[in-house]
Amino acid sequence: MFFWEVRSVNQMVIGMIGAGNMADALIKGLLGRHVLPPDAIWATNRSNRERLAGLQARYGIQITPVKPPLLEAAGIIVLAVKPKDTREVLGQITGVVRREQLVISVIAGIPLESLERALRGIPVIRAMPNTSAAVLASATALAAGRHATGEHLRTATRIFEAVGDAVTVREDLLDVVTALSGSGPAYVYRLIEAMSHAGADLGLDGELARRLAVQTLIGAARMLTESAADPGELRRRVTSPGGTTMAALGVLENRGFAEIVREAISRAAERAREMADEFAVPDGQEVRPEV
Ligand SMILES: NC(=O)c1ccc[n+]([C@@H]2O[C@H](COP(=O)([O-])OP(=O)(O)OC[C@H]3O[C@@H](n4cnc5c(N)ncnc54)[C@H](OP(=O)(O)O)[C@@H]3O)[C@@H](O)[C@H]2O)c1
Known part of the structure; x- marks a missing residue:
């Protein structure tokens, strides 16, 4: 176990908005590598209660059918919804997410600029992992938004390194990364x-x-x-x-x-x-x- 992992156990709480394939893979990886204990991971989705309950049963994480408890508890919020649901989610979290939180979007194709415009001053990082995160072998590329600090980028890198390899690229190259290693x-x-x-x-x-x-x-x-x-x-x-x-x-x-x-x-x-x-x-x- 790395020093960071020991530290993170006490300090970091991650909230997954979207509880589908990618969230499942990330949760499995983070728990598999003992990066976080199950109670430091929250997940919520839109309506599929069975799927949410399944995540809790499999991994012992915290689940909530509504966003406020997750947004309250998590220091890092991972947006893991389909691109078509981005606006809806942004509408639901805008004004509630706090500046001391970090938003990591794994949503394919949605630019930092759009996320930042909606989230107004909140640090945002885009990540393009792939589903091999579930077996700790994701190839992930990250791009930092303008409010994200070097420390935010290091934190995001460590999260995705826990589930495979993680690199940083310019945002304009993320579409190519999506096409190469995301898909x-x-x-x-x-x-x-x-x-x-x-x-x-x-x-x-x-x-x-x-x-x-x-x-x-x-x-x-x-x-x-x-x-x-x-x-x-x-x-x-x-x-x-x-x-x-x-x-x-x-x-x-x-x-x-x-x-x-x-x-x-x-x-x-x-x-x-x-x-x-x-x-x-x-x-x-x-x-x-x-x-
Ligand atoms: N799968 C991959 O290989 C891969 C690789 C790289 C990046 N990504 C990106 O990861 C994202 C998620 O992909 P996925 O494969 O995990 O999709 P998925 O299995 O369809 O899961 C999407 C999740 O989003 C939830 N959701 C939708 N609207 C919501 C809302 N308003 N509030 C809360 N939750 C909401 C859905 O909940 P309900 O089920 O209740 O509707 C579902 O749990 C996508 O943007 C994709 O581009 C995926």
Whole structure:
């Protein structure tokens, strides 16, 4: 356990507004790494009481169907709702969140400027984690708003480092991060599905094909993290001239593999920007506190 974790046990209370997949993954990670005790984590959602109760039953955290107790208790408020619900949530917390609190938004595509305009002077940090936070292996990028201090950024970094790797980027690059590592696990799952189906089509038992594909992914990921070589070098090492790997890679390249991946990630980044436009708080429009 790190010193910070010991300190945090006494000092930090996190409140999750939104109790879906991302909140679940973060809670699981924070508890799994003993960053916080269950009673230092609060969660609330809009209407799914069963889901909220499920979180409490699984993790022993504090839950509330309404926001005031969470906003009162938490020093750090994590916004983990879908982009389309951003305005509603901002309307519900504006005027209640205090300046000594830190708001961390994991909402894809909603710019700091929109959040800051609504939250008026409250420190805000945007984070783009991925759902591998649930197994302590998220790739997270953070961007700090103009009221967030270096200490706020360090606190947010430590939270997300507890559930994987965390880096800081300029905000204008967060859409690319969203497209690369935020949505990235789905691309890898799709690849594993395709590899498993190919193995099964060619005669392997389906479950066995999946097992081999998954272990291949784990092994390749470990090679990447444990060796100094870059992916291109590792690929060249397993590609003998005239061999099977070269035959397969030839098919992938002929079909434009790299271009397809580039186009997919570029489309996801574009979608993140579109979502920002669709759901952001327009210029000059105030988010009014809900009564
Ligand atoms: N999932 C990922 O891989 C991933 C990766 C990076 C970033 N993100 C971002 O994380 C955010 C959450 O994604 P998710 O997958 O966790 O979504 P999700 O599973 O649909 O969960 C959304 C949660 O928000 C709650 N909610 C909606 N309106 C609310 C309100 N006014 N007050 C309180 N709670 C409210 C919902 O409550 P009810 O169920 O009661 O409606 C639900 O618990 C999204 O913005 C997404 O862009 C997700």
